[in-house]
Amino acid sequence: MSTLQQIKNGMSQAWDSLVDGWQHLYRRAANAITRFSRSSEDSADSHELAARSTGWGLLASEVYDDNDKVVVRVEAPGMEGSDFNIEVVENYLVIRGQKNIEREHTEGRYHIVECAYGSFERALPLPEDVIADEAKASYKRGVLRVELPKSSAARRHRIDVKIK
Numbered sequence: 001m002s003t004l005q006q007i008k009n010g011m012s013q014a015w016d017s018l019v020d021g022w023q024h025l026y027r028r029a030a031n032a033i034t035r036f037s038r039s040s041e042d043s044a045d046s047h048e049l050a051a052r053s054t055g056w057g058l059l060a061s062e063v064y065d066d067n068d069k070v071v072v073r074v075e076a077p078g079m080e081g082s083d084f085n086i087e088v089v090e091n092y093l094v095i096r097g098q099k100n101i102e103r104e105h106t107e108g109r110y111h112i113v114e115c116a117y118g119s120f121e122r123a124l125p126l127p128e129d130v131i132a133d134e135a136k137a138s139y140k141r142g143v144l145r146v147e148l149p150k151s152s153a154a155r156r157h158r159i160d161v162k163i164k
Contacts, residue, residue, distance in 0.1 A: 034059045034120045059122055063093075070126055070148045077142035078115075084139065086146060088132035092123045093146060129153060 001009075061074045072093055076084075085096040099117050130148035137146045 034116075034122050037118050037120075059120070061122070061124060063124055063127065065127055068150055070128055070130055070150060072124060072126075072146040072148070074122070074124075074144045074146075075142060076139075076144050079139070079142075081137075081139035081144075084137070084144060086135075086137055086144075088126070088130060088135065088148070089123075091126050091129070093126055093148070094121065094123045095144070095146075096121045 059074055059076055061072065063070065063072050074095060076097065076099075079097060079099055083097050083099070087094050096119070098119050099115075126148065129151040131151055132148070135146060135148045137144065139145070
């Protein structure tokens with residue numbers, strides 16, 4: 001096999017590996033990546049920085065079953081509790097919010113923006129039926145926590161089965 005053919009085969013294998021890696025990353029992070037869109041309420045000063053923002057951000061979340069309730073945790077640093085609108089729609093917990101730019105500090109010729117700002121919406125599937133009217137939410141140290149009591153039909157009941 002010629003050197004050129006070996007290079008071509010090596011590049012092909014490297015490309016296939018890269019594509020597989022991106023597909024794996026996309027599958028794992030698809031639900032955590034959230035689109036931020038500019039709000040019409042943004043001030044003129046924040047428009048320039050928001051326009052340079054990627055518009056995409058990571059709102060990492062956990063959903064877990066705690067026998068009598070479903071607990072959802074979402075990492076959303078830099079916000080206040082009043083910035084969120086939370087509701088249950090069918091079997092989804094829908095979290096909407098607005099992440100605002102507090103202030104911009106530019107020094108020198110370079111400006112790097114790695115944060116996303118603006119309005120966002122995230123819908124998290126719930127594993128069980130819940131009683132939405134009894135949900136409780138708290139926001140502390142950048143983490144939004146929502147506790148949703150399960151409906152009585154969804155709660156796990158323990159039944160001892162005797163062997164004959």
